[in-house]
Amino acid sequence: MGTITIDPVTRLEGHATIDIFLDDAGSVQNAYLQVPELRGFESFCVGRPAEDMPNLTSRICGVCPEAHHMAATKALDALFGVDPPPTAKKLRELFYSIFFVTDHTTHFYALGGPDFVMGPDAPPAKRNILGVIEKVGMEVAGRVLNMRKVGHGLIQAIGGRRVHPNWGLPGGVSKGIDEKLRQEIELRGEEAIEFARFSLGLFDDIVLGNERYVELVKSEGYTHRTYDMGTVDAHDKVNFYDGQIRVVGPSGKQLCKYEPADYRDHIAEHVESWSYLKFPYLRAVGWRGFVDGAESGVYKATPLSRLNASAGMATPRAQVEYERLYETLGGRPVHSTLATHWARLVELLYAAERWVELARDPEITGKDWRKLPTATPREGVGSVEAPRGTLTHHYRTDERGILTHVNLIVGTTNNNAPINLSIKKAAQAVIEKGRPVTEPLLNMVEMAFRAYDPCFACATHSLPGRMPLVVNLRSPDGAILSTLSRQ
Amino acid sequence: MNAETKPKLALYWAASCGGCEIAVLAIDERILEVAGAFDVVFWPCVMDGKVADIEAMEDGSIAVCLFNGGIRTSEQEYMARLLRAKAKVLVAFGACAQDGSIPGLANLLDRDTIFRQNYVESPSVDNPESTLPTATTTVAEGELHLPAFYDTLRTLAQTVDVDYFLPGCPPEADRIWDALSAILAGDLPPAGSVIGARTTVCEECPRTRHEKKVKEFKRTWQVIPDAETCLLEQGLVCCGIATRAGCGARCPSVNSPCIGCYGANDGVQDFGARMMTALASIIDSNDPREVQRIIATGIPDPVGTFYRFSLANSFLRRSRRPVAAGAAAGAATRGED
Numbered sequence: 001m002g003t004i005t006i007d008p009v010t011r012l013e014g015h016a017t018i019d020i021f022l023d024d025a026g027s028v029q030n031a032y033l034q035v036p037e038l039r040g041f042e043s044f045c046v047g048r049p050a051e052d053m054p055n056l057t058s059r060i061c062g063v064c065p066e067a068h069h070m071a072a073t074k075a076l077d078a079l080f081g082v083d084p085p086p087t088a089k090k091l092r093e094l095f096y097s098i099f100f101v102t103d104h105t106t107h108f109y110a111l112g113g114p115d116f117v118m119g120p121d122a123p124p125a126k127r128n129i130l131g132v133i134e135k136v137g138m139e140v141a142g143r144v145l146n147m148r149k150v151g152h153g154l155i156q157a158i159g160g161r162r163v164h165p166n167w168g169l170p171g172g173v174s175k176g177i178d179e180k181l182r183q184e185i186e187l188r189g190e191e192a193i194e195f196a197r198f199s200l201g202l203f204d205d206i207v208l209g210n211e212r213y214v215e216l217v218k219s220e221g222y223t224h225r226t227y228d229m230g231t232v233d234a235h236d237k238v239n240f241y242d243g244q245i246r247v248v249g250p251s252g253k254q255l256c257k258y259e260p261a262d263y264r265d266h267i268a269e270h271v272e273s274w275s276y277l278k279f280p281y282l283r284a285v286g287w288r289g290f291v292d293g294a295e296s297g298v299y300k301a302t303p304l305s306r307l308n309a310s311a312g313m314a315t316p317r318a319q320v321e322y323e324r325l326y327e328t329l330g331g332r333p334v335h336s337t338l339a340t341h342w343a344r345l346v347e348l349l350y351a352a353e354r355w356v357e358l359a360r361d362p363e364i365t366g367k368d369w370r371k372l373p374t375a376t377p378r379e380g381v382g383s384v385e386a387p388r389g390t391l392t393h394h395y396r397t398d399e400r401g402i403l404t405h406v407n408l409i410v411g412t413t414n415n416n417a418p419i420n421l422s423i424k425k426a427a428q429a430v431i432e433k434g435r436p437v438t439e440p441l442l443n444m445v446e447m448a449f450r451a452y453d454p455c456f457a458c459a460t461h462s463l464p465g466r467m468p469l470v471v472n473l474r475s476p477d478g479a480i481l482s483t484l485s486r487q
Numbered sequence: 488m489n490a491e492t493k494p495k496l497a498l499y500w501a502a503s504c505g506g507c508e509i510a511v512l513a514i515d516e517r518i519l520e521v522a523g524a525f526d527v528v529f530w531p532c533v534m535d536g537k538v539a540d541i542e543a544m545e546d547g548s549i550a551v552c553l554f555n556g557g558i559r560t561s562e563q564e565y566m567a568r569l570l571r572a573k574a575k576v577l578v579a580f581g582a583c584a585q586d587g588s589i590p591g592l593a594n595l596l597d598r599d600t601i602f603r604q605n606y607v608e609s610p611s612v613d614n615p616e617s618t619l620p621t622a623t624t625t626v627a628e629g630e631l632h633l634p635a636f637y638d639t640l641r642t643l644a645q646t647v648d649v650d651y652f653l654p655g656c657p658p659e660a661d662r663i664w665d666a667l668s669a670i671l672a673g674d675l676p677p678a679g680s681v682i683g684a685r686t687t688v689c690e691e692c693p694r695t696r697h698e699k700k701v702k703e704f705k706r707t708w709q710v711i712p713d714a715e716t717c718l719l720e721q722g723l724v725c726c727g728i729a730t731r732a733g734c735g736a737r738c739p740s741v742n743s744p745c746i747g748c749y750g751a752n753d754g755v756q757d758f759g760a761r762m763m764t765a766l767a768s769i770i771d772s773n774d775p776r777e778v779q780r781i782i783a784t785g786i787p788d789p790v791g792t793f794y795r796f797s798l799a800n801s802f803l804r805r806s807r808r809p810v811a812a813g814a815a816a817g818a819a820t821r822g823e824d
Binding site: 019021029030032034038039040042043044045047048049051052055056059060061062063065076080145149152156158159160161162163164166167169170171174175263264267268269270271272273274275276278280283287370372373394400401402405407409 | 505509619740795
């Protein structure tokens with residue numbers, strides 16, 4: 001029975017499909033996450049003027065357009081050989097910090113958080129933002145919606161639009177901020193710090209205060225000992241906007257630290273015929289298949305990875321939370337996938353603190369926000385930390401600045417192999433021979449990949465964490481034993 | 488009103504980035520009014536729902552469907568046909584559904600070229616066997632399947648009949664609210680219309696305008712424009728002159744030229760042709776060779792500049808034959824010679 005008829009549910013809702021194969025004994029043999037679409041930005045951007053890239057590539061993802069806009073803008077700096085003035089760099093990092101607060105808020109409360117806030121056994125109808133509102137109350141819900149509204153409003157005030165800003169240029173940005181806007185940004189940033197601290201408190205109450213959740217976080221089914229990647233500053237502290245890429249091994253030992261422009265010396269991409277999404281791995285270690293450990297080049301690039309790959313946070317309150325996370329979970333590095341949610345909140349606090357630091361910087365209202373390039377464009381790499389992992393844009397052009405080559409390694413793609421690993425391991429942990437596969441079990445498998453906040457919009461077009469999911473259980477001959485969808 | 492009597496609303500995405508979904512959420516607290524007035528029966532991004540439930544509905548039983556994204560796969564085409572049948576009013580929501588938008592630039596290439604470049608030639612790929620994604624893969628445990636993709640991205644209206652168009656990449660929240668209010672009030676323009684303004688971005692742009700005479704077009708990285716004067720007069724290729732209003736001229740407000748995401752104004756069939764006519768009329772020269780030089784220097788990628796958001800819905804639609812990517816810009820313009 002080699003041929004599988006894809007029923008309408010799978011065919012139509014299966015923007016990402018998980019296939020779980022069982023052996024003769026009824027135990028999980030293997031699991032595959034398939035990503036079924038490609039849009040071809042790397043190809044059709046060739047022939048375009050390089051300066052269009054911040055606007056073209058922001059359309060890769062309408063959820064995190066700011067990340068692509070910023071990586072593209074930095075790639076243009078390198079391409080045109082121009083170093084932006086300090087005010088420009090600070091404005092970009094300020095804008096990017098506001099974006100991080102907005103994006104991490106969305107994930108924690110609307111996408112990944114419901115798993116914890118509502119609990120893995122809650123019925124699917126309750127495991128969403130509305131269920132969260134019901135449980136935590138309207139007052140909290142109001143704060144969450146307001147945080148998102150404030151963030152998007154400031155992104156528009158600075159970059160032109162709420163979705164798909166039009167602001168980044170080689171050598172700087174198209175417009176600065178005045179004192180009135182600066183005051184508003186500072187005020188809202190102080191609220192953002194309070195909001196982040198409140199969110200960490202909520203995590204304490206709901207998750208850390210519940211022994212069962214803590215056990216789940218620490219359980220072997222959600223643990224992968226892989227390499228971790230993140231961008232760090234000169235003191236090895238986490239940075240979202242700029243720095244070197246640091247990779248540490250499963251024991252926490254540094255494997256390498258490199259300039260983003262050298263990414264090809266360190267990263268290679270593996271191709272499988274059953275997915276449109278490639279599988280990056282560490283070149284120095286090599287591709288050993290879908291396995292973890294120090295011998296396998298599989299690495300993660302998530303909020304938890306960034307913390308694992310760093311020596312700490314560059315702001316005081318976030319540093320305290322960083323230390324508390326590692327004290328609670330047994331020291332650095334932590335390999336519990338579900339601890340990624342906690343790490344995301346530590347980053348939320350860091351982004352809010354950095355937002356206020358930059359809003360108070362005397363240079364932030366400076367008039368020198370652009371420097372015109374004079375060199376002939378040739379080649380450039382730009383990199384930022386996207387909320388979902390290290391994002392790399394690499395361009396080559398002719399002497400007119402017309403693109404001849406584009407290569408992109410996007411946030412979620414870094415985590416393609418680890419997500420596959422996580423799903424297999426979670427499936428093996430929860431699906432047992434002879435026991436019926438139920439909705440809560442399906443949710444336990446889903447939780448394994450939702451921790452990554454996978455944004456397949458960056459590779460395809462589905463929204464993070466909300467992608468319709470279909471799980472097929474298959475016998476050794478390939479026949480579908482049962483199909484479960486999210487409802 | 489209870490769910491039985493409320494009009495039913497569906498929202499769906501196809502080949503798009505998710506920005507339209509974020510734009511709908513950006514109407515903020517007014518989303519509660521939408522939830523109060525409509526019975527939202529299908530919105531995969533926000534709520535769980537099954538296609539089977541939609542298939543089981545009677546034709547025409549959904550009052551309004553807002554459909555974003557272009558049509559690239561058989562799955563997306565199936566959903567477009569299904570929702571067309573079930574919805575009384577089908578709205579092409581956003582630039583991708585209306586004009587193909589930026590993913591439509593892939594029509595300059597074909598599927599095989601995109602595959603080869605992405606999976607074999609890319610400098611970070613390590614793929615000595617030249618493995619490509621295939622419809623069926625046999626793995627140790629069984630078979631895995633992937634959907635196949637069309638060579639050409641099509642707009643929604645090239646696939647099914649569309650009643651209304653809501654432009655923008657993405658549509659601005661206030662314009663979304665205007666459209667939803669018009670639907671709720673039953674105050675809709677004739678079928679086939681664009682719901683939106685009938686002027687251009689220039690009309691809502693606060694910059695000062697004079698007689699336009701341009702000796703030279705400049706790329707955005709070559710000049711720091713002044714904050715008051717029309718950007719086109721300063722030699723930047725601002726698409727506001729051909730682009731439908733509705734955004735509030737947001738990009739020019741941060742010193743960036745309009746990139747044309749709201750598409751063509753009423754009465755214009757081909758956005759790029761309109762742009763070219765408009766620019767031709769302001770070039771300050773009567774010498775054909777000088778005009779040629781001005782265009783070649785300042786606008787080195789005409790197809791990407793004039794058809795950035797609308798290639799799939801233009802007279803060109805796509806390149807006629809597969810072309811090497813490096814020659815794509817020129818070849819696409821030649822494609823319909």
